[in-house]
Structure formats: structure tokens, C-alpha cells
Amino acid sequence: MWFDVDPRQETPLYQQLIHNVKTAVAKGILTEGDRLPSVRDLAGMIRVNPNTIAKSYRELEREGIIETLRGRGTFIAAQSVRGSREDKKAMLKEKLEPILVEAHYLDMDEEEFVSFIEEIIRDWYRERRRVHE
Numbered sequence: 001m002w003f004d005v006d007p008r009q010e011t012p013l014y015q016q017l018i019h020n021v022k023t024a025v026a027k028g029i030l031t032e033g034d035r036l037p038s039v040r041d042l043a044g045m046i047r048v049n050p051n052t053i054a055k056s057y058r059e060l061e062r063e064g065i066i067e068t069l070r071g072r073g074t075f076i077a078a079q080s081v082r083g084s085r086e087d088k089k090a091m092l093k094e095k096l097e098p099i100l101v102e103a104h105y106l107d108m109d110e111e112e113f114v115s116f117i118e119e120i121i122r123d124w125y126r127e128r129r130r131v132h133e
Contacts, residue, residue, distance in 0.1 A: 002029060003037070003046055013048055017056040022065060025076060027128045036066060036074045 002024035005016040024030040036042070039057060043050040057074060060066045067077040103113045 003042060005046055005048065014052045014056040014059070017053065018059055021056070021060055025065060025079065028131050030076050032076050032078050034076045036076070038073065 002020045003017065004020065005013045007013060009016060011019075021030065021036075030036075036057075037045065039050050039053045042048075043053045057066065057068070061068060061074075064077055065079075066074055068074045100113075103116075108116065
């Protein structure tokens with residue numbers, strides 16, 4: 001489920017939740033207009049402080065992934081690309097650089113790393129297609 005979080009992971013719970021929602025949207029598990037549980041309900045379901053859920057929802061709303069309609073709830077927003085495509089690519093490149101550094105310290109050469117990434121990409125799209133079948 002998109003709302004599963006693991007308190008034993010190093011990643012803060014609110015970031016895990018953000019990642020899970022973004023992944024579910026990217027894979028089509030959550031689509032435009034899907035209603036998310038209220039902060040209180042989700043906090044009760046996954047036994048997390050409501051402030052943690054609220055922090056996740058605020059960040060997702062800031063990024064345009066979700067929208068909160070007063071008195072109606074929180075929903076997956078229509079997906080639009082905010083900012084220019086070049087800005088998004090620059091941001092993605094910035095996020096990939098630490099991964100490249102880790103690959104270096106794992107002693108992966110360029111071919112091995114590219115092959116590794118291709119395998120991950122194929123698996124990701126295969127799973128995404130399975131969701132839509």
C-alpha cells in the first residue's frame with residue numbers, strides 16, 4: 001500500500017510517505033481525483049503522529065501532487081509539470097549525483113552502473129504496465 005512506512009528506516013517517516021504517494025501516482029495506482037485519507041484517519045491507520053502526516057501532505061501539496069479542498073478532503077491533483085522541463089531535469093541531475101558517488105564507492109564502472117540502472121528502469125516500467133493491465 002502507498003501509505004506503508006517503516007519506522008526502522010533511516011529516512012524520516014514523512015519523506016517515506018511523500019515518496020510512496022509520488023511513486024503510487026507515477027505508477028498509476030493513485031490517479032487524479034482519488035481521495036486520500038484524512039490526516040487523522042491515516043495517522044490512526046499507520047500509527048504515526050498526525051503532525052507527520054500533515055507535514056507530508058503539506059509538502060505534497062506544495063509540489064502540486066495533491067490538493068486539499070476545504071471541507072471536502074485531500075485528493076490527487078491533476079498532474080501538470082510545474083516549472084520548465086529543463087529546470088526539472090536539472091533538479092533530477094542534482095538528485096542523481098549522490099547516487100553516482102555511491103556507485104563510485106561500490107567500485108562500479110560506467111558499463112556496470114549503466115547496466116544496473118537499465119535493469120531498474122525496465123523493472124519499474126514493467127511494474128507500471130502491470131498496474132495498468
